[in-house]
Amino acid sequence: MSNENEVVLDKGKPNDSKVKVERKDGEPTAAFKGASWAALLIGVTSYLIGLFNASMELNEKGYYFAVLVFGLYAAVSLQKAVRDKEEGIPVTSIYYGISWFALITSISLMAIGLYNAGSIVLSEKGFYAMAFVLSLFAAITVQKNVRDTQRARERD
Template identity: 60%
Template structure:
């Protein structure tokens, strides 16, 4: 399989999307008129969501590349990602926020999750490309003497 390194513009756009999405979510959370424990809930949900999506992307990529991946971890990554999105959805449905605020938090959340997956993919692609073009010295075949 030929690995192609991600372009700099795509890598930059992915990082910018992650910063913009997570930053907007954080600024919105900081400025929201809600109790501190509710803000903590939404902060924990985005951190959980980011981690679960990166873990899911890594697990899927490992499986595609032939690395040993346990079925339980693969399933757990999918379930965890689903729970993260469901917890935000349930929280926003029950929140005492304007509909526009709910939409803002949902869009910033989805942008952040997508960008985290994209950044993780770029990191993996760049590492695979680097390993393919510059193999470790111990992996280069030495002539038999």
């Protein structure tokens, strides 16, 4: 295995100065990590800008903000629990069950809130739903990438 900071110079041509950083086995590519972080930032930022600009009551904005935070935490927690179980790391059934319950509850709260929101037009409802789903998926992917990177670096 190579050192994590090892730089390999491609000396195929006399003045070729391409630099290639070796990736650890099992580590996600920099492009995938960057795309995951970008998706998370785009999803959360879009959702929050939409909330800020929405013409709804402050308590409604607080509800949608709390559902987003709850959903992000639940998604990351469930990803960790599922991954731990798969890798043979002990996970209590109560924690595993609560993680599933929390994610399902956050998605249900978002769906119920949007369905019953009379002050939001259909296009805005779709925007919030898509930004929410993008944020949850990206949070799971970022958590996976962080864990895979850490695991790859610990194998040295």
